[in-house]
Amino acid sequence: MLSTKVKESLGPIFPIANKIRLLFLKIKYAGNNVVCSCCKSSFKEFAPFGDNRRKNAWCPQCESLERHRLLWMYFENKTSLYTEPLKVLHVAPETVFFHKLKNQTNIDYFPVDIYPHLYPKGTTYLDILDHEIPDNSFDVIICNHVFQYIEDDKKAIKNIYKLMKPGGWGIMQVPINTSRKTTYEDSSITDPLEREKAFGLKEHVRYYSYDYADKLRNAGFNVNVDDYSADFSNEEIHKYGFWKGDSIYYCTK
Numbered sequence: 001m002l003s004t005k006v007k008e009s010l011g012p013i014f015p016i017a018n019k020i021r022l023l024f025l026k027i028k029y030a031g032n033n034v035v036c037s038c039c040k041s042s043f044k045e046f047a048p049f050g051d052n053r054r055k056n057a058w059c060p061q062c063e064s065l066e067r068h069r070l071l072w073m074y075f076e077n078k079t080s081l082y083t084e085p086l087k088v089l090h091v092a093p094e095t096v097f098f099h100k101l102k103n104q105t106n107i108d109y110f111p112v113d114i115y116p117h118l119y120p121k122g123t124t125y126l127d128i129l130d131h132e133i134p135d136n137s138f139d140v141i142i143c144n145h146v147f148q149y150i151e152d153d154k155k156a157i158k159n160i161y162k163l164m165k166p167g168g169w170g171i172m173q174v175p176i177n178t179s180r181k182t183t184y185e186d187s188s189i190t191d192p193l194e195r196e197k198a199f200g201l202k203e204h205v206r207y208y209s210y211d212y213a214d215k216l217r218n219a220g221f222n223v224n225v226d227d228y229s230a231d232f233s234n235e236e237i238h239k240y241g242f243w244k245g246d247s248i249y250y251c252t253k
């Protein structure tokens, strides 16, 4: 849960520089070709993002990326997140979701992380590997892009399962390496540069693949890997700035 997240959300660390950058990008990308599902703003296109400057990726208004916009629409169209009374645990809370969920009157919201200072104000400390929260406490758990940082991911996933109420649901996204059939991990690789080469980022300890859903199932979850981006045409994929082939890992207990 971290330094990558810092790169994605410069706001908490360099607030003024970030505001100027956003203002510049809003002017540069002004237009009506694409629409952000999170903040409903329109642009000529989304700004490029990442080391390879991938195109049509980053919203200059709310700082959402492709995966945030797809998940936001999934929440709206396929879940009760914005309507039913729910107690929600949000691990490593993405800024764009944090502000939405915090202000939802139907939600009792618990944003947490082991490094809360890296997240929006109001995030509290929680180590999902070692805590005292009773089992069966939450209706919904959102835990995105977390397990790839944790060496004992089996324990982390099991603990998330325990925290969920029976009948609850959750979203647990991780980066999936589609060039492999199974998850790749090697605990002897500890050098940050070697980890980057092996697992995609310096802080990652593995690269998940298609067997990730089985890891969730082994902890007890029922898992629906929803190829939600396939519900949209190529024109819509571009218009909303989604990532074609992005699947949602929807877990229930």
Ligand SMILES: [Zn+2]
Pocket (backbone or CB within 6 Å): 036, 037, 038, 039, 040, 041, 059, 060, 061, 062, 063, 064
């Ligand atoms: Zn936006």
